[in-house]
Amino acid sequence: MIKRYFITGTDTNIGKTLSVCALLQSIIRSGQRVIGCKLVASGCKKTKYGLRNSDVIKIMKINNIILPYSHINPFAFFHPTSPHIASEKACIKIYKKDLSYNLKKLSSKTDWLIIEGAGGWYVPININFTYDKWVKLEKIPVILVIGIKLGCINHALLTFEAICNAKIPFVGWIANNIDKNMLYKHKYIAFLKKKLSAPMIGNIPFLKKKDMRDNLYKYIFLKYL
Numbered sequence: 212m213i214k215r216y217f218i219t220g221t222d223t224n225i226g227k228t229l230s231v232c233a234l235l236q237s238i239i240r241s242g243q244r245v246i247g248c249k250l251v252a253s254g255c256k257k258t259k260y261g262l263r264n265s266d267v268i269k270i271m272k273i274n275n276i277i278l279p280y281s282h283i284n285p286f287a288f289f290h291p292t293s294p295h296i297a298s299e300k301a302c303i304k305i306y307k308k309d310l311s312y313n314l315k316k317l318s319s320k321t322d323w324l325i326i327e328g329a330g331g332w333y334v335p336i337n338i339n340f341t342y343d344k345w346v347k348l349e350k351i352p353v354i355l356v357i358g359i360k361l362g363c364i365n366h367a368l369l370t371f372e373a374i375c376n377a378k379i380p381f382v383g384w385i386a387n388n389i390d391k392n393m394l395y396k397h398k399y400i401a402f403l404k405k406k407l408s409a410p411m412i413g414n415i416p417f418l419k420k421k422d423m424r425d426n427l428y429k430y431i432f433l434k435y436l
């Protein structure tokens with residue numbers, strides 16, 4: 212039976228991609244087949260091969276199932292803005308059924324599928340729906356990446372409540388220590404442990420540039436998944 216997880220975050224730019232990379236490394240080390248993907252990506256570069264997103268490139272470097280770029284990121288947009296605007300600028304309308312089609316295609320090829328969301332939980336995909344609606348439709352269990360910084364408790368609890376209210380399985384959360392100078396980070400994490408009714412499945416320290424790529428697996432507690 213395939214294991215599928217949707218990776219959301221307390222905000223944009225708080226470490227979803229880094230956490231996806233850590234999860235992929237951890238799953239691969241456990242000897243299983245995994246595909247990481249980002250179905251919708253804004254802020255892509257124009258290349259001779261087409262639009263390319265840097266998150267997707269990082270993910271594809273780790274995946275142990277090799278697929279074409281367009282399978283891993285079927286919706287790639289140039290403008291670095293909310294998907295509902297970036298897709299409108301590209302004259303493309305994404306429907307839930309398009310996402311489901313791509314999900315199904317990927318699911319048939321792997322043991323684990325790790326789907327990086329876009330932005331935060333309520334990010335709009337088009338004017339009619341936000342990403343969470345599709346996650347609910349597909350019943351994909353959610354992992355929340357919490358960028359440990361000022362204000363993160365509020366963002367984490369709001370996101371957690373929204374996921375629970377939607378009756379979507381909340382399987383765990385990852386503490387990503389994104390702020391080098393954060394005071395009392397262990398107290399923030401202790402508070403979150405008390406308030407979130409799912410295990411902390413990862414705790415990633417602040418990393419120097421050179422530590423960014425390798426050995427991320429050691430920060431993930433795969434036994435919870």
Ligand SMILES: Nc1ncnc2c1ncn2[C@@H]1O[C@H](COP(=O)(O)OP(=O)(O)OP(=O)(O)O)[C@@H](O)[C@H]1O
Nearest residue numbers: 223224225226227228229330388389415416417418
């Ligand atoms: N633990 C960490 N230590 C140091 N830097 C980090 C850490 N986590 C993330 N970063 C840096 O913060 C930036 C944002 O991280 P990342 O791209 O993983 O965020 P994201 O949530 O996936 O963003 P987006 O919403 O654009 O997809 C990157 O430059 C990344 O290298």
Ligand SMILES: [Mg+2]
Nearest residue numbers: 227228266327
């Ligand atoms: Mg990302």
